[in-house]
Amino acid sequence: MKITQEEVTHVANLSKLAFSAEETAEFATTLSKIVDMVEMLNEVDTTGVPFTSNVANNLNYMREDIAQSGWNREELFQNVPDKERGYIKVPAILDDGGDA
DSSP: OOOOHHHHHHHHHHTTOOOOHHHHHHHHHHHHHHHHHHHHGGGSOOTTOOOOSOSSOOOOOOOOOOOOOOOOHHHHGGGOSOEETTEEOOOOSSSSSOOO
């Protein structure tokens, strides 16, 4: 199926986009090739192939919302190089990297 430059220009105008004549010609060629490739799929015989919308058998696994004890803060902070008031201190990234 051939996509014309006029069709590309029309859709570009609807999208409030502007392209040069060269870009429009390139888009028309590329889009025509894409549509041709998709149309090739119609040639594949899918007789007897069951419909699949998802090849993975995903299920929603639910669990009870039960409160559990968290990690031991002192144990977690053993390897932290710099901490302050229960938080991990990291270098500032929005200024010159000095202490914030």
